[in-house]
Amino acid sequence: MSDDPFYTPGRKHAPPVPRPDESLWTVRKGNHQMTCELRYHGESGVEAQILSDGELLIGRRFESRALAVQWAGEGRKAIERDDHDPRR
Numbered sequence: 001m002s003d004d005p006f007y008t009p010g011r012k013h014a015p016p017v018p019r020p021d022e023s024l025w026t027v028r029k030g031n032h033q034m035t036c037e038l039r040y041h042g043e044s045g046v047e048a049q050i051l052s053d054g055e056l057l058i059g060r061r062f063e064s065r066a067l068a069v070q071w072a073g074e075g076r077k078a079i080e081r082d083d084h085d086p087r088r
Contacts, residue, residue: 016042024048024072027079034079036072038065048072050079 019040027034032053039047041061048068049059058075062068 024069025076027076029079029082036075038068038072048075050075 021040022038024036024038026036034057035051035054037049037051039049041047045061045063046065046068047059047061048071050057050072060068060071062071
């Protein structure tokens with residue numbers, strides 16, 4: 001058992017270290033560039049964002065990185081096939 005008290009008034013905690021955004025893929029379609037990035041929100045999960053020419057097209061938050069990567073992969077396939085809107 002630790003000798004540290006259960007509660008120390010005024011104790012300063014180190015701020016959480018933010019995790020940098022992660023680029024997953026880039027696809028060029030005609031004159032447009034589509035990219036997908038992961039943004040980490042700590043305990044709130046991971047957000048996958050698909051951008052068209054740097055502008056947010058769609059973003060979706062997931063509980064885990066694995067789920068976000070899976071969704072992003074399906075989005076990439078749809079964009080490469082060009083058979084439907086990746087926002088679905």
